[in-house]
Amino acid sequence: MHRKPRLQGRPLWNVPSDEIYGQGHLACPGCGAAISMRLALKALGRRTIIVLPACCFSVIDGPFPCSAAGVPVLHCAFETAGASAAGVRAALAARGDDETLVMAWAGDGGTYDIGFQALSAAAERNEDILFVCYDNEAYMNTGIQRSGATPMSAWTATTPAYPGKAEPKKDLAAIMIAHRIPYFATACPTYVDDFLMKFRKARAMRGFRMIHVFSPCAPGWQVAEAETIALGHLAVRARVFPLLEAEEGGRVRRLNVDPPPLPVADYLRRQGRFKHLKDGDVKAVQAEVDRRWEELTARCERPARLDGRAPRKWRLPSFERLQGPRRLV
Ligand SMILES: Cc1ncc(C[n+]2csc(CCOP(=O)(O)OP(=O)(O)O)c2C)c(N)n1
Numbered sequence: 001m002h003r004k005p006r007l008q009g010r011p012l013w014n015v016p017s018d019e020i021y022g023q024g025h026l027a028c029p030g031c032g033a034a035i036s037m038r039l040a041l042k043a044l045g046r047r048t049i050i051v052l053p054a055c056c057f058s059v060i061d062g063p064f065p066c067s068a069a070g071v072p073v074l075h076c077a078f079e080t081a082g083a084s085a086a087g088v089r090a091a092l093a094a095r096g097d098d099e100t101l102v103m104a105w106a107g108d109g110g111t112y113d114i115g116f117q118a119l120s121a122a123a124e125r126n127e128d129i130l131f132v133c134y135d136n137e138a139y140m141n142t143g144i145q146r147s148g149a150t151p152m153s154a155w156t157a158t159t160p161a162y163p164g165k166a167e168p169k170k171d172l173a174a175i176m177i178a179h180r181i182p183y184f185a186t187a188c189p190t191y192v193d194d195f196l197m198k199f200r201k202a203r204a205m206r207g208f209r210m211i212h213v214f215s216p217c218a219p220g221w222q223v224a225e226a227e228t229i230a231l232g233h234l235a236v237r238a239r240v241f242p243l244l245e246a247e248e249g250g251r252v253r254r255l256n257v258d259p260p261p262l263p264v265a266d267y268l269r270r271q272g273r274f275k276h277l278k279d280g281d282v283k284a285v286q287a288e289v290d291r292r293w294e295e296l297t298a299r300c301e302r303p304a305r306l307d308g309r310a311p312r313k314w315r316l317p318s319f320e321r322l323q324g325p326r327r328l329v
């Protein structure tokens with residue numbers, strides 16, 4: 001029997017109770033990617049095939065022949081998620097199946113960098129697939145190497161100890177919207193209602209759809225496992241990870257959440273990967289965040305409800321009341 005998911009003892013009523021991504025997976029506790037997969041499949045349903053390039057999720061899913069997914073999974077080479085998912089969709093179409101959703105589920109390395117060629121080609125051909133990038137901002141599975149998604153100043157195993165990564169994060173939204181795809185969205189598992197809405201919407205559409213998911217990683221970000229949800233709040237409120245949608249090839253662009261902003265320092269100072277930053281470095285990150293926000297909002301609609309607060313029944317504990325970060329490494 002499935003039980004309704006609960007948050008702080010209260011049921012999340014509009015979260016489907018079907019647990020498609022099962023227990024027994026191999027993710028670290030608090031893994032943002034695992035939480036997101038659980039939610040995503042609740043919205044997408046069982047008629048889904050997952051295509052996994054090499055990434056943490058290839059391990060999370062379990063060693064062959066075991067799999068924690070309640071749906072078929074195809075493991076493919078690191079650089080081929082876009083092409084492999086398109087191939088699976090074509091094979092289904094040849095069998096007369098137009099309903100099964102094919103979802104490529106790639107890390108940021110498999111999206112921003114090594115998987116980008118196959119992703120861009122699939123987007124350009126408007127393949128009928130959903131491509132999800134769970135973004136933990138480094139190559140975590142192989143020991144926290146820097147990727148094109150690693151933010152400016154962050155520590156990784158392949159960046160200078162000080163001042164961290166010199167280059168800013170690639171602007172994935174701008175790059176993908178420039179492909180004029182039917183749907184692009186960003187999502188964060190802290191904002192459960194917004195997250196489910198975007199996956200449901202993508203499920204109902206046809207053509208190339210992409211969702212970019214904020215995915216905290218405790219060992220890679222040097223935070224406590226229990227911080228995942230609070231970090232989602234902070235990232236959105238500090239405007240580090242804006243929640244947005246672009247439809248109709250980018251003609252319609254919408255900001256989904258626009259709460260009163262917090263200083264980016266509130267987000268950075270909770271994470272060990274930014275602990276080397278001096279006040280001047282934090283100011284530089286703030287300037288970059290502000291610049292991107294201006295650029296983004298100049299082209300976005302702002303719907304009526306933008307206060308960033310979930311409806312009362314889903315309200316999360318205030319992050320100010322959560323414990324400070326615990327050093328893990
Ligand atoms: C062609 C190729 N190069 C390198 C690897 C080794 N490799 C496997 S997973 C991985 C890191 C993946 O990073 P990302 O896509 O960000 O996912 P994450 O591990 O962070 O979840 C690397 C480098 C590989 N499997 N194939």
Ligand code: SF4
Nearest residue numbers: 027028031056217218
């Ligand atoms: S290393 Fe990070 S992304 Fe990988 S399973 Fe652990 S928490 Fe998740």
Ligand SMILES: [Mg+2]
Nearest residue numbers: 107108138140
């Ligand atoms: Mg990664």
